[in-house]
Amino acid sequence: MVALSELHTRVFHSLENQIAVIDCTGLIVDVNMAWREFGRHNGLAAPQDCVGSNYLQTLECAAETGDESATQALQGMRSVLCGHCPHYEFEYPCHSPHEQRWFIMRICPLYGAREQGYFVVTHLNITQRRLAENAVARMAELDPLTGLGNRRVFHQFLTRELRRCLRLQQPLGLLLLDLDHFKTYNDLHGHAAGDQCLQQVAQVLSEHARRPEDLAVRLGGDEFALAYGATSLAQLTQIAQSILRDIRALELLCRKGLCVSASIGMVSLVPDDDTTEGQLYERADQALYRAKAAGRDGLSV
Numbered sequence: 001m002v003a004l005s006e007l008h009t010r011v012f013h014s015l016e017n018q019i020a021v022i023d024c025t026g027l028i029v030d031v032n033m034a035w036r037e038f039g040r041h042n043g044l045a046a047p048q049d050c051v052g053s054n055y056l057q058t059l060e061c062a063a064e065t066g067d068e069s070a071t072q073a074l075q076g077m078r079s080v081l082c083g084h085c086p087h088y089e090f091e092y093p094c095h096s097p098h099e100q101r102w103f104i105m106r107i108c109p110l111y112g113a114r115e116q117g118y119f120v121v122t123h124l125n126i127t128q129r130r131l132a133e134n135a136v137a138r139m140a141e142l143d144p145l146t147g148l149g150n151r152r153v154f155h156q157f158l159t160r161e162l163r164r165c166l167r168l169q170q171p172l173g174l175l176l177l178d179l180d181h182f183k184t185y186n187d188l189h190g191h192a193a194g195d196q197c198l199q200q201v202a203q204v205l206s207e208h209a210r211r212p213e214d215l216a217v218r219l220g221g222d223e224f225a226l227a228y229g230a231t232s233l234a235q236l237t238q239i240a241q242s243i244l245r246d247i248r249a250l251e252l253l254c255r256k257g258l259c260v261s262a263s264i265g266m267v268s269l270v271p272d273d274d275t276t277e278g279q280l281y282e283r284a285d286q287a288l289y290r291a292k293a294a295g296r297d298g299l300s301v
Ligand SMILES: Nc1nc2c(ncn2[C@@H]2O[C@H](COP(=O)(O)OP(=O)(O)OP(=O)(O)O)[C@@H](O)[C@H]2O)c(=O)[nH]1
Pocket: 145, 178, 179, 180, 181, 182, 183, 184, 186, 190, 191, 192, 193, 194, 195, 198, 220, 221, 222
């Protein structure tokens, strides 16, 4: 039968968390196996040098080089060591040259030893959780069929670009695009082929939105929107004409002599303090209505 203290030591070294016990000056008095192993694999202090080094000083050196995570860890750690906070934890990136990694650091008093001034610092690798969260966040911004951004992203982008163009007094361009005869195409070829048609159109649109200040999204159904920062009406017209040409060139036949085409409403203006995202959208939508009414496969302002 293993003695209880021996059992506790074994548990300490079996845990996946990297654990260090420090005193109130930051001096490391003990570390577990995971802490030593992490140091060994990441070119940090030699395992035998962990105990006896000062964790606060290590963080101070890193913070002085501008390491934001070290600065934050340092502040949190000091607040616990001096008794201002009962415990502190925060998540931070710690990428290696080979992989992206995130950790959560926690510091709290050592159980039953607060008076003696001992504290436990733990680091836990949360990379799998963070990657899953990032993937979910990306999915929440994408239209699953076409891979373009969705309506939510569009609003965020437009709000940001509107502010930027107002500040720089540059024109902000917006195109609203609705496919023509798409229902007929769907009816003739089936829904799956209709989906492929939307994907082909999306490809054309993303080829026309390549700069960081451009965005192409699918608003829903056969409706798309494109926003262009710092783009005049003349430039916008050229882009819209090129899009119409490229969609025609797809030759998506929906009945004899009739192909899927697009109607585009556009607006470009230099925002003033009163310009809203809603006004911009409304103007492009009315222009789209005029393009449809004018016979489709065309554009209107
Ligand atoms: N395949 C497919 N069809 C869709 C999807 N979303 C909407 N639709 C169809 O898209 C069609 C859109 O209708 P309309 O805008 O009236 O079609 P349209 O023939 O282009 O009409 P006009 O704009 O007046 O030329 C409807 O038949 C919808 O069922 C989708 O994700 N996949």
